[in-house]
Amino acid sequence: MATDRNKPKEDIGLLYLTVDLQQTMPLPKIPTSKAFYLRQICFYNLGIHVVDQTKQKAVCCTWTEDVADRGSVEVASSLLRFVEVDQSCRNKYHLVIWSDSCAGQNKNFNIIVLYQYMILKGYFKIIDHKFPEVGHSYLDSDRDFGRIEKIMRKHEAVYAPEQYREIIGKASRNNVIDMTDHFRSINDLQKKLNLTNRKVDENKQKVNFRDGIKWIRVEEFGDYLYKENYDEMMPFRKVDILKKKRSSRRL
Numbered sequence: 001m002a003t004d005r006n007k008p009k010e011d012i013g014l015l016y017l018t019v020d021l022q023q024t025m026p027l028p029k030i031p032t033s034k035a036f037y038l039r040q041i042c043f044y045n046l047g048i049h050v051v052d053q054t055k056q057k058a059v060c061c062t063w064t065e066d067v068a069d070r071g072s073v074e075v076a077s078s079l080l081r082f083v084e085v086d087q088s089c090r091n092k093y094h095l096v097i098w099s100d101s102c103a104g105q106n107k108n109f110n111i112i113v114l115y116q117y118m119i120l121k122g123y124f125k126i127i128d129h130k131f132p133e134v135g136h137s138y139l140d141s142d143r144d145f146g147r148i149e150k151i152m153r154k155h156e157a158v159y160a161p162e163q164y165r166e167i168i169g170k171a172s173r174n175n176v177i178d179m180t181d182h183f184r185s186i187n188d189l190q191k192k193l194n195l196t197n198r199k200v201d202e203n204k205q206k207v208n209f210r211d212g213i214k215w216i217r218v219e220e221f222g223d224y225l226y227k228e229n230y231d232e233m234m235p236f237r238k239v240d241i242l243k244k245k246r247s248s249r250r251l
Contacts, residue, residue, distance in 0.1 A: 001132060004096050005140075008052045015092045016051040018139035019079065019099040019106065021070060022148065029158040043164050044070050045148075046078045049140035050088050058144040059086060060168050063179040064161055072110040077183045080114060083123055085177070093125040098139060101131040103210050109197040110186045112241070115218040116193055129216045130230065147171040194243045195222075201237045
C-alpha cells in the first residue's frame with residue numbers, strides 16, 4: 001500500500017484512492033437514552049481518500065438508509081459519481097484503489113462491471129483494485145473518519161442529513177457528495193454491457209474470488225485480470241466475462 005501511495009509523486013497520470021465505509025451514524029442523534037429504544041435512520045458515509053501528484057484530500061459520498069442500502073451497488077454508484085464530478089480524475093490514465101475485502105461492498109462482480117464501464121467510457125486506461133491481508137486493512141480513509149468523529153463529538157444533537165454533511169465538510173475541509181439522486185442500477189448495466197460472471201479463467205481454472213484474489217486489474221473491455229498476491233513480476237490470470245463479442249457499443 002505504501003509503495004502504491006507514493007507512485008503519484010513520480011507519475012502525474014496516476015491517481016491513488018482508498019475506499020471505505022464509515023461506521024453508521026444515527027438520525028436523529030440526541031443526548032438522551034430514550035433514543036436507544038427508538039427506531040433511528042442510519043446515515044452512511046463512503047470515504048474516498050485521494051492522492052495525486054500535487055495533493056491529497058478526502059471525498060465523502062453520503063446518503064441515508066431510506067434512500068439506499070450500503071452494498072455493492074451503492075459503493076459502485078458512489079465511485080462512479082466521484083469519477084464523473086471530481087477534478088482529481090481528469091487527465092488520469094491509471095487508477096489504483098485499495099479497500100478491504102468485504103464481499104458485499106468492495107470485492108464482487110458489480111465492482112468489476114463498474115470498471116468495465118469506466119474503461120469503455122475512456123475514464124482510465126488501467127484500473128487496479130487491491131485488497132490488503134486480513135488484519136492489515138488500516139486505510140487513509142480511517143484517518144479521515146477519525147477527524148470527522150472528533151468534530152462529531154462536539155455536537156450533542158444532529159437532526160437532519162444536512163447537519164451531518166456540514167460537520168463532515170468541516171473536518172479537514174472534506175468534499176461532500178450527496179448521493180440521494182445518483183444511484184445507478186448496476187444489474188441493468190451488466191445486462192446492457194452483455195457481461196457474465198464466469199467462475200473459471202481462460203485456462204479453465206476455478207477463480208477463488210472471495211478468498212484468493214488480492215489484485216484485480218481491468219485494462220480492456222470484456223475481461224479482467226487477477227493475482228493471488230502483490231508480486232508485480234508474477235503474471236496475471238485472465239477471465240473472459242463477455243457473453244458475446246460485439247464490434248462496437250454505444251452507451
